[in-house]
Amino acid sequence: MSVTHTGVTGPAALEPCGQPEHPDCGIRDVLDRVGDKWSVLVIVELAGGPRRFREIERAVQGISQRMLTLTVRRLERDGLVRRTVYPTVPAQVDYRLTEVGASLTHLVKALADWSLAHREIIAGARDAYDAEHPGHDIH
Amino acid sequence: MSVTHTGVTGPAALEPCGQPEHPDCGIRDVLDRVGDKWSVLVIVELAGGPRRFREIERAVQGISQRMLTLTVRRLERDGLVRRTVYPTVPAQVDYRLTEVGASLTHLVKALADWSLAHREIIAGARDAYDAEHPGHDIH
DNA sequence: CGGGATCCCGTTGGATACTG
DNA sequence: CAGTATCCAACGGGATCCCG
Numbered sequence: 109m110s111v112t113h114t115g116v117t118g119p120a121a122l123e124p125c126g127q128p129e130h131p132d133c134g135i136r137d138v139l140d141r142v143g144d145k146w147s148v149l150v151i152v153e154l155a156g157g158p159r160r161f162r163e164i165e166r167a168v169q170g171i172s173q174r175m176l177t178l179t180v181r182r183l184e185r186d187g188l189v190r191r192t193v194y195p196t197v198p199a200q201v202d203y204r205l206t207e208v209g210a211s212l213t214h215l216v217k218a219l220a221d222w223s224l225a226h227r228e229i230i231a232g233a234r235d236a237y238d239a240e241h242p243g244h245d246i247h
Numbered sequence: 248m249s250v251t252h253t254g255v256t257g258p259a260a261l262e263p264c265g266q267p268e269h270p271d272c273g274i275r276d277v278l279d280r281v282g283d284k285w286s287v288l289v290i291v292e293l294a295g296g297p298r299r300f301r302e303i304e305r306a307v308q309g310i311s312q313r314m315l316t317l318t319v320r321r322l323e324r325d326g327l328v329r330r331t332v333y334p335t336v337p338a339q340v341d342y343r344l345t346e347v348g349a350s351l352t353h354l355v356k357a358l359a360d361w362s363l364a365h366r367e368i369i370a371g372a373r374d375a376y377d378a379e380h381p382g383h384d385i386h
Numbered sequence: 387c388g389g390g391a392t393c394c395c396g397t398t399g400g401a402t403a404c405t406g
Numbered sequence: 407c408a409g410t411a412t413c414c415a416a417c418g419g420g421a422t423c424c425c426g
Binding site (some may be wrong): 133134135136137138139141143144145148149152169181182184185186187188208211212215217218219220221222223224226227228231232233234236237239246247 | 275276288336350351358363368375
């Protein structure tokens with residue numbers, strides 16, 4: 109039996125990533141943008157409509173003001189979120205998804221659904237692995 | 248299309264995340280799993296068919312052996328990748344996506360497509376932001 | 387309220403050397 | 407080839423204080 113899977117396998121495969129010719133297939137971009145600890149959670153919260161700074165902070169439990177500021181700034185910079193300042197006293201600011209940002213929520217939703225659908229299976233696989241590989245910590 | 252969905256959100260909206268009642272909506276899981284620097288790229292490579300250790304290493308440019316090992320181990324632990332050892336000399340090992348792992352590639356593909364589709368827009372927004380906010384570095 | 391500025395620590399991950 | 411073992415630098419991110 110030859111191990112000659114040298115050719116192009118699989119149906120409609122993803123393009124190769126990382127090669128010089130294909131610096132990457134675009135995944136790096138999206139990952140660098142929403143792959144951090146908070147971005148997706150903020151997007152999810154904003155998917156429910158415009159939110160003020162403190163509202164997001166309360167909704168996304170565990171986030172610090174610092175990280176909320178940074179996260180929301182980066183999303184604004186990338187054009188996924190629009191920041192609106194109302195000249196009241198004290199200042200009032202709200203954030204909402206742009207069209208582009210909103211288009212991301214569908215994908216995020218799909219990922220969340222996938223996660224929920226496979227969560228048990230994955231937990232099982234994980235336990236099985238840990239049982240077979242004692243003391244072998246990967247985390 | 249107006250952005251006036253102030254109320255309880257659009258169609259089949261995402262559930263609130265972070266609340267004590269809803270510890271999270273599942274996004275955290277998937278993010279913790281594939282949100283790191285290399286996992287998705289390895290999955291993409293494996294989407295093209297079974298690969299040996301060195302093949303992945305060469306394909307995913309910039310990854311170190313250490314990180315490839317860790318990444319592939321974690322994916323194996325989660326049941327997304329199956330590792331097969333052939334008792335040859337020298338040792339030969341290949342990795343391939345499991346059914347569960349393969350089911351993720353569709354989502355990853357969607358993310359990549361989204362990224363490619365919006366890459367210009369985002370780059371533009373970014374440049375515009377940087378132009379308006381000089382010296383104000385967010386990265 | 388909506389942040390900015392610092393300090394500081396834990397984790398991620400790169401470089402390198404060694405092994406079966 | 408397919409890893410394992412260390413060491414170490416960079417960065418993410420939490421805590422705290424301060425300001426308009």
